[in-house]
Amino acid sequence: MGEFTCNLKKYRLLKDITQEQLGEMVGVRRETIMRLEAGKYNPSLKLAVDISRAVAVPIEDIFVFE
């Protein structure tokens, strides 16, 4: 698997929502969002889709595998 980049923080700040709020929207903890943004956790397809819907950004723009 190639390098994994997560642009979630950028899009989350554009939507002006906190990690806590995003976590509540997609049903995970703030710590999980924090690790996602740091690129230290690979989400499941369901979580990735949920996050994509929550921030209204295409999934491939948020999670980039190079």
Added chain:
Amino acid sequence: MLSFTSLLHKDKTNPAYTRTIHPKLGLLGLLGFLGLLGFLGFATFPLKEVFPVPFLFFFFGFFGFFGFYYEGKLSHTLQDERFCSNAYRAEAIANKTALLLILGVALFMFSLFHNISAYVALSVLIAAIGLAFGLSVFLQQYLLFRFENEE
């Protein structure tokens, strides 16, 4: 003074959260020292007659209650997918370690000591299984706590 119900409280209204446990319940792990009672079977012949199988060694398994300390620290935590994957990882490592302990003790005992009596062999095996059980229960909670808090 903490009552027992406040020490061990399962949140039935929301199963997505871990149960609420006071970390002090980890002190129950001291009950594992009851396993030492198994040596009474060697020391006193009458007790050996009462308990022909040295099952008292299995009390070493109570050492697993030390895991309540780490479970208490993770009380009322939302069990999201990262928590579940960490729990599976901790469970796999703990069970593998416990199985290796049992296999290691059995192989070591039967390969080195050929003249060992059945009673002693059974005692060692039961002690090893009890310890492995306690180790597995403890490691699951300890490793989960470590995985949840690692950077």
